[in-house]
Amino acid sequence: MKGPAGNPAGPFPVLADVTYDVDVAVIGAGQAGLSAGYFLRRSGLDFVMFDHAPRPGGAWQHRWPTLTLGRAHNIHDLPGMALGEHEPWRPASEVVSEYFARYEAAFGLDVRRPVEVSRVSDRADGRLLVETSGGQYAARALINATGTWDRPFWPYYPGMETFRGRHLHTANYRGPQEFAGKRVVVVGGGASAVQALLEIAEVAAATTWVTRRPPVWREGPFDQERGREAVARVEERVRRGLPPASVVSATGLLLTDEVRAARESGVLRRLPVFARVNPGGVEWADGSAVEADVILWATGFRAALDHLAPLRLRGPGGGIVMDGTRVAADPRIHLLGYGPSASTIGANRAGRGAVRAVARLLTGPGTAGNGPREKIVTAV
Numbered sequence: 001m002k003g004p005a006g007n008p009a010g011p012f013p014v015l016a017d018v019t020y021d022v023d024v025a026v027i028g029a030g031q032a033g034l035s036a037g038y039f040l041r042r043s044g045l046d047f048v049m050f051d052h053a054p055r056p057g058g059a060w061q062h063r064w065p066t067l068t069l070g071r072a073h074n075i076h077d078l079p080g081m082a083l084g085e086h087e088p089w090r091p092a093s094e095v096v097s098e099y100f101a102r103y104e105a106a107f108g109l110d111v112r113r114p115v116e117v118s119r120v121s122d123r124a125d126g127r128l129l130v131e132t133s134g135g136q137y138a139a140r141a142l143i144n145a146t147g148t149w150d151r152p153f154w155p156y157y158p159g160m161e162t163f164r165g166r167h168l169h170t171a172n173y174r175g176p177q178e179f180a181g182k183r184v185v186v187v188g189g190g191a192s193a194v195q196a197l198l199e200i201a202e203v204a205a206a207t208t209w210v211t212r213r214p215p216v217w218r219e220g221p222f223d224q225e226r227g228r229e230a231v232a233r234v235e236e237r238v239r240r241g242l243p244p245a246s247v248v249s250a251t252g253l254l255l256t257d258e259v260r261a262a263r264e265s266g267v268l269r270r271l272p273v274f275a276r277v278n279p280g281g282v283e284w285a286d287g288s289a290v291e292a293d294v295i296l297w298a299t300g301f302r303a304a305l306d307h308l309a310p311l312r313l314r315g316p317g318g319g320i321v322m323d324g325t326r327v328a329a330d331p332r333i334h335l336l337g338y339g340p341s342a343s344t345i346g347a348n349r350a351g352r353g354a355v356r357a358v359a360r361l362l363t364g365p366g367t368a369g370n371g372p373r374e375k376i377v378t379a380v
Contacts, residue, residue, distance in 0.1 A: 030058025
């Protein structure tokens, strides 16, 4: 009977006083993590997958119910199984969660959930110690696909703490109904800000849209060539060790018929970001102000990498120097959902590339290969 890894022989009791040995640990089972799992299954490497959510779906399971499949931004097929046709009026959270669940079952991806990964550190034998709520694992390589959803970014503006209304991040946005009759300021220049504005404007007393930079609108289909160009721009930053820029800064905003109508009606009239927040709303340096009951912060997310802190991967500027998906300073570690693979455009290619690199590292000349081995390697 094999240990709690990629090809289990059945239910396996996780023991608190042992460390389990695997070739590869995958943290996260969103699109990038599942893509990695697919290629790991084909590689023959022994692997284990962790996800802290209670069910399949990645970050999609947390999207607001009014974000329908027809409004969702580019859901790409996972390798080996297409999403297929679905009713455009269905919530994207439901459709994608069902798709991911089918995918895990079809390819035998034994995702351990809900499991929290608290810490990854170096062992004296050159392996990585992965400490989780479901036991400890010694891994020869790590594919981290935790994405960004768990790290909503809240910028600070003077006076935020004095606001008498409600601060809300899009991570906790659940649809427009709670904004009926309210004055709403939406902060942020990404697709989530636009989608929320289109919904909220239909029920709110007033909406105001502010962004740090003027939005860049994109005409026409987002084809493979445009996708490659966007990925290359983001990748160039992380190769230099800079923190990743937002994906929308490289892709632009899709100019649909609905968006055109909203621009013509004034809903998407953009203002530069305010200088401060006051008790009743927001105000600019010239003294102009807007009253608000709610400030919706559509200000994006940051990479969820706190569990990797013991490895000291970040440089002085806060970024991690990357070579594709591989951490440049440590070939054992691949980051999916960081930089160019943070979008569905790059997730599948990143999963394939990471697994190829890991397989070369673990099965190349001078390595122990991926043959059978004892699964319980260390008593605590």
